[in-house]
Amino acid sequence: MRKGDLTRQSILEHAAGLASRVGLGGITIGALASDLDLSKSGLFAHFDSKAALQLQVLEHAAARFTEAVIRPALAAPRGEPRLRALFERWRSWPKASGLPGGCLFVQAAVELDDQPGPVRDRLVQQQRDLLDVIATVARTGVVEGHFRKDLDPEQLAQELFGVILAWHHASRLLREPKADARAGAAFEAIVARARR
Amino acid sequence: MRKGDLTRQSILEHAAGLASRVGLGGITIGALASDLDLSKSGLFAHFDSKAALQLQVLEHAAARFTEAVIRPALAAPRGEPRLRALFERWRSWPKASGLPGGCLFVQAAVELDDQPGPVRDRLVQQQRDLLDVIATVARTGVVEGHFRKDLDPEQLAQELFGVILAWHHASRLLREPKADARAGAAFEAIVARARR
Numbered sequence: 414m415r416k417g418d419l420t421r422q423s424i425l426e427h428a429a430g431l432a433s434r435v436g437l438g439g440i441t442i443g444a445l446a447s448d449l450d451l452s453k454s455g456l457f458a459h460f461d462s463k464a465a466l467q468l469q470v471l472e473h474a475a476a477r478f479t480e481a482v483i484r485p486a487l488a489a490p491r492g493e494p495r496l497r498a499l500f501e502r503w504r505s506w507p508k509a510s511g512l513p514g515g516c517l518f519v520q521a522a523v524e525l526d527d528q529p530g531p532v533r534d535r536l537v538q539q540q541r542d543l544l545d546v547i548a549t550v551a552r553t554g555v556v557e558g559h560f561r562k563d564l565d566p567e568q569l570a571q572e573l574f575g576v577i578l579a580w581h582h583a584s585r586l587l588r589e590p591k592a593d594a595r596a597g598a599a600f601e602a603i604v605a606r607a608r609r
Numbered sequence: 610m611r612k613g614d615l616t617r618q619s620i621l622e623h624a625a626g627l628a629s630r631v632g633l634g635g636i637t638i639g640a641l642a643s644d645l646d647l648s649k650s651g652l653f654a655h656f657d658s659k660a661a662l663q664l665q666v667l668e669h670a671a672a673r674f675t676e677a678v679i680r681p682a683l684a685a686p687r688g689e690p691r692l693r694a695l696f697e698r699w700r701s702w703p704k705a706s707g708l709p710g711g712c713l714f715v716q717a718a719v720e721l722d723d724q725p726g727p728v729r730d731r732l733v734q735q736q737r738d739l740l741d742v743i744a745t746v747a748r749t750g751v752v753e754g755h756f757r758k759d760l761d762p763e764q765l766a767q768e769l770f771g772v773i774l775a776w777h778h779a780s781r782l783l784r785e786p787k788a789d790a791r792a793g794a795a796f797e798a799i800v801a802r803a804r805r
Contacts, residue, residue, distance in 0.1 A: 434723045436632070514723045523719045526781040527630045527710045537783055544783075571775050571791045572798075578778065579771030585722040587733055587740075595767045602768075606798060 421459050424449065425473040428466065434514030436524045437467045437532065467532045474510070474517045475539050481509045483546060492557035493604060495550050500600050503577055504593070515585045519578065544570045551607065560607040572603055617655050620645065621669040624662065629710030632720040633663045633728065663728045670706070670713045671735050677705045679742060688753035689800060691746050696796050699773055700789070711781045715774065740766045747803065756803040768799055
């Protein structure tokens with residue numbers, strides 16, 4: 414990487430961390446310039462608007478999520494083992510991401526649902542892509558004969574998403590010691606229904 | 610109500626609407642004064658700090674949630690009908706609340722999870738109280754013989770919470786037309802497992 418790319422990467426890394434704590438709305442050029450001891454004009458050379466910066470933070474975080482969660486999960490055998498790997502990797506994401514404020518996407522989803530525009534549109538695409546990955550993995554379970562033929566993969570995807578959101582809520586907000594075990598039991602129930 | 614109480618109620622109502630869109634962090638005394646055409650000093654007479662204002666907005670919204678969701682659900686017959694009423698009322702809450710930005714608590718949960726202090730502490734209590742209500746309603750189902758004796762009511766509560774969070778995500782962010790039907794199917798699966 415060239416020096417400019419390295420700088421850009423480290424700016425995005427810091428911005429993603431900030432966004433995980435205070436939301437995408439909190440990552441202003443001014444706040445970044447102050448945190449990173451860079452000039453505002455230097456930052457504008459990398460990102461020519463706040464929306465451009467937010468979009469790139471989303472792309473940066475999505476690339477990290479793909480590396481940490483999706484890619485290793487897809488390396489697992491098709492069907493139930495792959496769904497299981499996806500769930501396990503996903504639960505390890507807030508720590509694996511290195512972002513201090515938990516999942517940036519959970520934060521952004523709530524923050525942007527009322528804010529029309531290109532950043533919201535991009536997040537919606539990303540979240541739909543993620544739901545599609547879950548549904549596609551579930552479908553491999555049908556093909557492999559692990560799951561029943563009339564399984565609704567999109568139904569399973571929304572349910573698994575809910576298990577993760579409730580786990581994120583219970584562990585991060587409530588600091589509930591049983592959050593993890595309950596999420597695991599909820600996952601097993603979804604798998605058991607998919608098998609029948 | 611006295612005039613001062615009426616003013617206070619309408620300030621809280623407006624503040625709750627604002628918080629549902631931009632988060633509790635967005636309801637500053639300055640923003641409210643400007644929106645409501647009141648003086649800052651007049652607002653400070655009602656709320657002597659930003660944290661006090663945020664706490665009262667949480668109380669205001671929780672009282673509304675109790676009136677719109679909890680109280681009517683508890684009027685349903687014990688056991689499964691009551692759990693069903695709770696779920697249905699809960700799904701109608703973002704509209705019934707009259708808040709423009711969806712559920713204020715979903716927004717606040719993500720916003721405050723990294724912000725220690727009295728507002729976060731109060732929200733945690735409220736969310737734990739809500740999970741306790743779900744678990745208690747599930748327990749009436751065991752007593753009434755609708756649900757199996759070894760049901761884990763807290764497990765059910767976290768799962769139902771997840772169904773609602775995924776539904777909120779799918780309907781508000783993704784504008785998924787099937788969000789509602791999928792949440793309904795997820796609820797039925799939880800009830801079916803509780804029955805066995």
